[in-house]
Amino acid sequence: MNLAIRDIRHNLGRFALTILGVGTLLMVVMAMGGIYRGLIEEGTLLVDRMAADVWVVQRNTRGPIAEISRVPRNLVDRVAAVPGLESPREFVMHTIQRENNGKRLRMVVVGLSWPTDKGEWIPLIAGRALARNHYEMIADQSLGLRLGQVVRLGKDNYTVVGLTKSMTSWGGDGTAFFTLTDAQAIQFDLPGEAVRLERQARRARSEQQDASRAQPSLLERAFWSSSNIPALGPPMVSAVVARIAPGADPDAVVRTISGWSDVSVITHQGQQDLILKGAVERSRRQLGLFRLILTVVSALVMTLIVYTLTLDKLHDLAMLKLIGAPKRVILGMIVQQAILLGMLGFVTARLLAIKLFPLFPRRIVLKTDDLVQLGVVVFGISVLASGLGVWRALRVSPNEALTR
Amino acid sequence: MLMTIAIQTEALTKVYGSGNTEVVALRDAALTIRRGEVVALLGPSGAGKSTFLTAIGLINPPTSGTITIGGKLVMDGPDPRTNLPKFRRQHIGYVFQQANLIPFLTARENVQIAMEIDGWSGRASRRRALELLEYLGVLDRAEFYPSALSGGQQQRVAAARALANEPSVILADEPTAALDSHRGRQVMDLFRKVAHEKGAAAVVVTHDHRALDVFDTIYEMEDGTVRPASSLLSHAHP
Ligand SMILES: Nc1ncnc2c1ncn2[C@@H]1O[C@H](COP(=O)(O)OP(=O)(O)O)[C@@H](O)[C@H]1O
Ligand SMILES: [Mg+2]
Secondary structure, three states, rough: OOHHOOOOOOHHHHHHHHHHHHHHHHHEEEEEHHHHHHHHHHHHHHHHHHHOEEEEOOOOEEEEEEEOOOOOOOHHHHHOOOOOOOEEEEEEEEEEEEEEEEEEEEEEEEOOOOOOOOOOOOOOEEEOOOOOOOHHHHHHHHOOOOOOOOEOOOOOOEEEEEEOOEEHHHHHOOOEEEEHHHHHHHOOOOOOHHHHHHHHHHHHHHHHHHHHHHHHHHHOOOOOOOHHHHHHHOOOOOEEEEEEOOOOHHHHHHHHHHOOOOEEEEHHHHHHHHHHHHHHHHHHHHHHHHHHHHHHHHHHHHHHHHHHHHHHHHHHHHHHHHHOOOOHHHHHHHHHHHHHHHHHHHHHHHHHHHHHHHHOOOOOOOOHHHHHHHHHHHHHHHHHHHHHHHHHHHHHHHHHHHHH | HHHHEEEEEEEEEEOOHHHHHHHEEEEEEEEEEOOOOOEEEEEOOOOOOHHHHHHOOOOOOEEEEEEEEEOEEEEEEEEOOOOOHHHHHHHHHEEEEOOOOOOOOOHHHHHHHHHOOOOOOOOHHHHHHHHHHHHHHOHHHHHHHOOHHHHHHHHHHHHHHHHOOOOOOOEOOOOOOOOOOHHHHHHHHHHHHHHHHHOEEEEEEEOOOHHHHHEEEEEEOOOOOOOOHHHHHHHHOO
């Protein structure tokens, strides 16, 4: 006859509620680990999917995904000339925040080098890759856009032709893919006032230069649009990416580009490491601490629950002792209940996670390894949590069964 | 001679508390009970009857004095001389004023648990539990929880539990208080039958002077001491 089960069966409602409570707590612990895994997956998904073995970026920067990088557009021609590299292309990436139908729309704009790159590598859940060199976009579903929806960005309308899932930056902003020129048009679309101020500032700078004093008509140029001023050059791109040709030596390629004074080169692996060591690393520590604290809280809560359950049963435990129950019967009852509470709480947490995590705004990835690890920790906590209750139960005197 | 002695206490003293709150509940209480003897313990409230009963029941260690059960010294002052839980479950059956059943076990399970903690198989203990419940007239309540039983029914289940391991000592503290006189009589008769058939000793604290004829010997307690109740002996069996 199992006393632990008998007791639970007799107080089923109460035990079920307790399990639900513990389960909810453990679900949050689970979420903390899952959010971290999600961050890694989200942060590296784009880099993993892009067929880019090397990233040529602005000198001494960590590349466009981690920070701002600007390289001249003609860098693509220099990269093309490096032996052992193939399909070099420009890459543009920047975050914008605009209004769309009165709602805030924050997205990472990625420009693909049309027509080399139409976005066929992007994992779509609906629609198609880009088919025209203008006015089409592939949007992540986290942006809340529908297939076929038309979004006004800057002075142009863009139609959503494809949808992705979990394509977000490590900051959680959904990614949208455009052709390179569209991406730049969106990037450099400034409100009228900003443009006017910029031109005014340009003129003020020009007035202080000898060239402008000698040739006043140069001043007029300060009011032109920036793309038409020869001295300013065409807009910059974020990086140039390329694949390493089959059979080529990656180290040799990296060595060649490292010799260039204006740019840095990052390998695919390096790019991933940079992402993980940057903001994701800080989030990881933050989440790790939360997870640790919550685990301690769970342990304390479970200790208190088991202790309270024991206090409620003290009279019955005294009675069991009175009729001669050995220590192991008393001890077994409490430890078994604690373990049952922990394990059923864990199962409840898992079931709640399946139902609730898809509703969370950020991606939560539950890895089997992490779950097994948490399960073992919960088991350990359960055993520890029964300590206080066991201590109290062993102190009860059989004589207490007779006092009410 | 030694073989026939079931319980023997010598100079049993119990002091509760200390200083201002000190209460001497037992004062050199000495008593010898033979095997098969059924003993009544009378006396006013506060005389120390319950203290005496729990002391020889090995759940309330005395301050000083000795307790010998079945020829074995089991308590020497407050120090146990044997594995008390094991001794209790094998040799002593208890019934108290309140039935003290385990609330999360059914009537049958309450009887069964006493045997299972002594190593009985589930099947054997189950059969014996049902037999005992039938004998005590509560078989139809076997699968009920204590909260669904009347006071008398609970008391009979408690009696069944006390007898489950065929104890050599039966201790009962006002066991019939919650029973009508017919049922009370029935429980007393059962104790007497078990005591006589199995050679067990029974000590029963009672206030019911009408049922004293069941007992072989009657003792009176007063102020922590035990003495034979000579004035009442005429009512008892020879
Ligand atoms: N746990 C206890 N702590 C302190 N005093 C107690 C305790 N139990 C009993 N007493 C005292 O010991 C005396 C004897 O009590 P008890 O054995 O219960 O007597 P009876 O059962 O004859 O009524 C009483 O004065 C009672 O107040
Ligand atoms: Mg009493």
